[in-house]
Amino acid sequence: MGSRSERAAATLPLPVPLAVRGTESRPKGALFTMGLYELAVLFDPRLPDEEVAELSDGVKDLLSGLGAEIVKEESWGKKRLAYPIQKLTEARYVFFTVKVDDGNPFPEVEKRLEQNDKVLRYLTVRLDQGRLRRRGEEAAPVVPATVAPAPVALVPGEPAPAAQREAS
Numbered sequence: 001m002g003s004r005s006e007r008a009a010a011t012l013p014l015p016v017p018l019a020v021r022g023t024e025s026r027p028k029g030a031l032f033t034m035g036l037y038e039l040a041v042l043f044d045p046r047l048p049d050e051e052v053a054e055l056s057d058g059v060k061d062l063l064s065g066l067g068a069e070i071v072k073e074e075s076w077g078k079k080r081l082a083y084p085i086q087k088l089t090e091a092r093y094v095f096f097t098v099k100v101d102d103g104n105p106f107p108e109v110e111k112r113l114e115q116n117d118k119v120l121r122y123l124t125v126r127l128d129q130g131r132l133r134r135r136g137e138e139a140a141p142v143v144p145a146t147v148a149p150a151p152v153a154l155v156p157g158e159p160a161p162a163a164q165r166e167a168s
Contacts (some may be wrong), residue, residue, distance in 0.1 A: 004120060006016065036127040037098045037106070039063075041113065042091035044122040045078050049059045055118060056094050063098055066105030072097040097127070 041059065043052050051073070052100075060070050076093035085091065106124050113122045 014111055033102065034101055035099075035125050038125050038127055039096040039098055039102060039109070040121075040123045041094045041096070041126075042081075042085070042122070043094065044118045044120060045088060045093065047093055047118060051118075052094065055116070056096075059094075059096065059113070062109055063096070067100070067103045068105045068110055069099040069101075070096055092119050098145075103149040125154050126135065 039059070041056075043055060047055075056073065056075070060073065063070060072095075074095040076095070078090050079093050080090055081088070110122060110124065113119045
């Protein structure tokens with residue numbers, strides 16, 4: 001047989017690159033999943049409000065034309081950047097919440113945003129259900145009004161406060 005290191009190398013599993021981990025169960029090329037996404041676009045701060053509105057409408061039209069549904073649009077106006085981008089210290093922030101059922105419109109949208117000189121940056125992120133609940137964008141479970149909360153003692157071993165004892 002070979003040397004000791006050759007035998008050890010033959011028995012050890014090869015490391016899986018980080019880019020490949022977790023994709024074993026997905027079909028090839030199916031890294032995109034349906035759901036809610038947020039697209040943040042930072043426009044040049046020197047643009048007038050009307051032009052920012054036109055550009056936002058163009059992004060919405062492009063997304064709609066590619067099969068996505070615009071759930072919400074938020075314009076935060078001009079905000080200071082954390083670091084300069086193209087020697088600019090401010091940008092006009094516009095956020096789109098997008099629902100995608102089938103297909104992936106984002107490569108085309110991101111390609112168009114990259115080609116536009118009026119766009120400083122963009123970012124697309126998938127929104128998870130926990131984040132939506134924390135932001136209050138999803139209906140919370142309804143608790144029947146007939147169920148009263150049980151009195152809770154603030155310190156274990158002490159009785160509940162008087163206001164809670166009277167309510168029960």
